Amino acid sequence: MQEQSSQTPTDRSRAVQLNAFGGPDVLDVREVPAPQAGPGQVRVRVTAAGLNPMDWLMTADADTAARFGLTLPVGFGTDYAGVVDQIGDGVSGFSSGDRAFGGALSRAVADFVVVDSSGDTAANEAHHTPDGVDDRIAATLTIAGRTASAALAAINPGPDDTVLIGGAGGGVGVFAVQLARIAGARVIGTGSPSSADHLRELGAEPVVYGDGLADRVRALAPDGVTAAMDLHGEETVHVARELGVPDKRICTIAAQIDGVTAANGANAAPGTLEEIARLVAAGRLRVPVEASFAIEEIRRAVELQAGRRVKGKVVIDLQEVVFG
Missing domain, CATH: 3.90.180.10 (Medium-chain alcohol dehydrogenases, catalytic domain)
Structure with a gap:
């Protein structure tokens, strides 16, 4: 030794x-x-x-x-x-x-x-x-990066997507927003009114969570939302369904909802952590x-x-x- x-x-x-x-x-x-x-x-x-x-x-x-x-x-x-x-x-x-x-x-x-x-x-x-x-x-x-990567893999966003991310400013959200943007997707992120600047810095368009969320998202994305992930609870799942997002393009990390994929960092693809570290080193992920x-x-x-x-x-x- x-x-x-x-x-x-x-x-x-x-x-x-x-x-x-x-x-x-x-x-x-x-x-x-x-x-x-x-x-x-x-x-x-x-x-x-x-x-x-x-x-x-x-x-x-x-x-x-x-x-x-x-x-x-x-x-x-x-x-x-x-x-x-x-x-x-x-x-x-x-x-x-x-x-x-x-x-x-x-x-x-x-x-x-x-x-x-x-x-x-x-x-x-x-x-x-x-x-x-x-x-x-x-x-x-380790935990947040892998979890965000697994969540993105579940909905597979691309340049043609508008993704709604609930809890976008939290520990997993900071990775999920940026990885979705790197994949070419437009991102709308929910948060408190005080988190708006933080979300913009990550690359998301901020929207306040709570009552009336679906209407606020419609106003931001009149052509619709195509995928969603809920990184906090269930609110974003219900709003995504209301907006017509199919269950197969919705995922959660903190709730179990019938028909919706629950993402887990343990299921992240091999090499995920090394790739995230490389993105940080290259200045592409903050x-x-x-x-x-x-x-x-x-x-x-x-x-x-x-x-x-x-x-x-x-x-x-x-x-x-x-x-x-």
Whole structure:
């Protein structure tokens, strides 16, 4: 096993953990034994961890946690970015000092994560961080990027489409809007009145959600909407149906509705994450980070993220962030 030990102690580390399921008030920063890379694994010294709604949803109660295979005590967060500092036996493709990002299910908000070097799911994976992508941005890509890509694949937008995206300014929405625009589609995005400028910057035409949404969309798109995705709940699905969009061109990520595809990041095509990182590095996809917090501020960070009013992403900084 190769090890790079000069930058941080390798016997103890900080990690956010829960000893009981619940909300932000059960999150604590604890000192824990530092994980060690085994055969086929790499250890990453985490510099930044991105937050997602699934982080707190899947640790809110025992039944939900069990569906993800989580038991107490449990860590928190999935998206991470950092620097490889330990290489297990049999690993090829990574060296100590390589920048890496990926997913470590419910254990990313920690000084170190250990993942399979060849893993390809958000629960347990590492990818090389491209030049031009800083750690804070790399730490936002895994869950939201894959979910947005899977949602787009479900409706397959193109230059002839006008796509209605509900919850367009949120963590998944920032990816979905831009990927749909890259595919050539016109995008109408729902949000609050205060999010209009944010949505325009992403490339969407903003429309306020709530009562009268269908009429407001008709006014923006008198020739009709051809596809839709609901990234928040069910409102956009019902409006899309009212506007004549067939179910086969509607998808959700947070609701189960008969006849409508429920997109899941686990179903994203192979290579999705690398392609999204390349788009970021090339300047074709922008990831707005609304706020970053120190690990000791984890409760405040999760409260902000869970409020569902964030324009973009929330990130936890654990070490000095490496800029691409």
